[in-house]
Amino acid sequence: MIKRSVIVSVVALVVIQFFHPAKNENGVMTDKDITRAYHVPDDVRKVLRRACYDCHSNSTVYPWYSKIQPVDWWLNDHVKEGKRHLNFSEFDTYSVKRKAKKLTEVAGTITDNEMPLSSYTVVHKDAILTDAEKTLVVNWARGLAAQVADTVKKL
Template sequence: MNKQRILIGIAVLAVAIQFIRPAKNQSEGVSANDITKHYEVPADVQKALKVSCYDCHSNNTTYPWYSNIQPVGWWLNHHVEEGKDELNFSEFASYPKKKAAHKLEEVAEAVTDHWMPLDSYTWIHKDAILSDQDSKAIATWAKALQDSLAK
C-alpha cells in the first residue's frame, strides 16, 4: 500500500510538472543588433552559423519535439540561456568593440579546436556538425572581423 501511494505521488508529480514550462527563445524577425545587420557575414559562414550555432547563441531557437517534456524543457532552456549569456549573435552589435573582438577570437578558437558545437548537441543534430571547410571559413571570417574591430 505504501509503495502504491509513492508511485501514485510520483505519477501525479510527473504530470503536474508538464504544466510548468519555460518561455521559448523565439523572437519575431531579425534583431536590430543582429551581427548580419552591422557586419558582413559571407553566405557560407551565415549558413553554418545558423545550422550549428544559432539554436543556443541567438534569440531564435528551433525547438525539438522533446523540449515540450519536462524536465527536459527546463534543461534545454537553461542550456540556451547559458549559450546566449556567453555569445548572442542576435545582440552582437550591442557589444563594446573590445568585447566583440574577444568573442570573435573565442568563436575562431571554438570551431578550430572543435569544442563547438557541443557533442551533446551534435548527437541529435547531425546536420550541425561542422565540416573542416565550414570550421575554416568561420575561423577565417571571425579573425578578419576581429582584426577590423581592433582598428
C-alpha cells in the same frame, strides 16, 4: 511504500507538464544582429544558423521533445547559458573590445572542437561541422576580429 512512491512520481511528472518557461523564439532580426551589423558571407551565415543560432541567438528552433518536462527546463537553461556567453542577435550591442574578444573565442572554440557542443550534435547531426566549414567560420571570425580590433586601435 514503493507503490506510493511510483504514484507520487507519476503525479509529479504529469503536474510539471503544465509549467513551461518562455520560449526563445523572437524570430525578428534586428539591426543588432551580427549579420546586419557586419558582413557575414552567405556560406558562413548558413553555418552559423544551422550550428550556432539555436543556443546563441534570440531565435531557437525547438525540437519536438522540448514540450516535455523536465527536458524543456534543461533546454531553456542551456539556451540562457549559451546566450550569456554569446548572443549573435545582440552582437552589435557589445563594446568594440568585447566584439573582438567574442569573435576570437568563436574561432578558438571551433578550432578546439568545443563548439558546437557534443550534447547538441548528438541530436542535431546537421550541426556537425565539416573541416571545410570549421576553416570557413574560423577564418571569417579571425578576420572580422582583426577588423574590429583595428577599430579599437583607431579610437
